[in-house]
Amino acid sequence: MPELPEVETTRAGLAPHLEGRRVAGAVLRRPDLRWPIPDAIERVLPGQRIEAVRRRAKYLLIDTAAGSALLHLGMSGSLRVLPAQLPPRTHDHVDLILEEDARSPRQVLRFNDPRRFGCLLWQPHGEVHALLRGLGPEPLSDGFDGDYLFELSRGRKAPVKTFLMDQAVVVGVGNIYAAEALFAARISPLRAAGRVSRERYTALADAVKAILGHAIARGGTTLRDFISPDGAPGYFEQELSAYGRGGEPCPRCGRALKQASIGQRATVWCGHCQR
DNA sequence: CCACACACCTGTAAGC
DNA sequence: TGCTTACAGGTGTGTG
Structure with missing residues (x-):
């Protein structure tokens, strides 16, 4: 699925469901996608409040005060917000559990990626992940002409x-x-x-x-x-x-x-x- | 710095 | 109906 429009569509679709909510936990059904999933996803992210969901190139950034979860969908990845009790299906590798609030029952952000070319990484607050360095301008920005x-x-x-x-x-x-x-x-x-x-x-x-x-x-x-x-x-x-x-x-x-x-x-x- | 081949992994469709 | 093969929307790495 994912070229830039798919990633931007995913970002826009996720943002209203995620922004302002707190991450209650993370479930890793395997330790890696393209690269190992860092400890911070389980140790730092839970408890954090999601401030924004951004996109840079084809990367999605889920911003919190402590840092940002950095996701790439690779060739076959997808993200959905689902009821927490829905059993995981094949290739549902990671859930970020969302703290329940008044407007919604317990939900998870579920990352499915059959080919596992995608990734889930961590960018500490104030740092720019190596993968984001050296990228060219956004195609819809003024700097691209x-x-x-x-x-x-x-x-x-x-x-x-x-x-x-x-x-x-x-x-x-x-x-x-x-x-x-x-x-x-x-x-x-x-x-x-x-x-x-x-x-x-x-x-x-x-x-x-x-x-x-x-x-x-x-x-x-x-x-x-x-x-x-x-x-x-x-x-x-x-x-x-x-x-x-x-x-x-x-x-x-x-x-x-x-x-x-x-x-x-x-x-x-x-x-x-x-x- | 640049150009290129290759690697990663699974699902699907086409070919025999 | 099977089995085999080619190919798929991405991108980091290693080589020359």
Whole structure:
């Protein structure tokens, strides 16, 4: 599930259920996900009041006075707020037990992740976790634009798609949205990043903002069902122009979309419209 | 500094 | 109907 819109949808869905509530405990059904789960999750977090639920890149931060729980959903992770008595299912690796309050019965924040590429870490108050250092700007921020991409890309020989997906360049552009943004900007994903003009990078940055912004807005429309057993998709397959459509006609010119592996990732593009 | 291959793990769909 | 294989939305690490 998770590209940036899915993570932002998760954040927005969780925040009203978590903010202001106290963590009563943590249940770890295994000691690790991608990395070992630190002691602080069991020893420091319980008793803390959740002040905010934030997002940086594809990381979620659950802020307390003592520090922040740092979560990443990897390829297959999901978070849900559920009644505490609901028995855990396969791959429900961690529960953060929420202290009951007047408005709700006892609930847990449950982390499910079949592939376990996700993580749950701890960032002490006042520190910035190593994983958050060296990240590029948020794609929807003012610091991300065509000029930024143009200047940073000079001399780079990697394919522009690889460049765009580099989290040190800009965060949150995963495989789906990289394909979509390059299609919208009519740039071939194979083109060397250093050989894309300033004008075309402006189109690309605009496309990234428009596509991610749209997907986040759409994800937001399903938040009402957030606690229900059905997960809320953050993107809509029928709205994708290129991703997952290799061999199908290009929505713009009708020629068959090409598919190949670029940087070990499946990539779809139109050899006619994208140069 | 940059580019690239590989690793992690499980579920699902396609192929035989 | 099985068994095998390829592939999946991410990203840190190691190599050259």
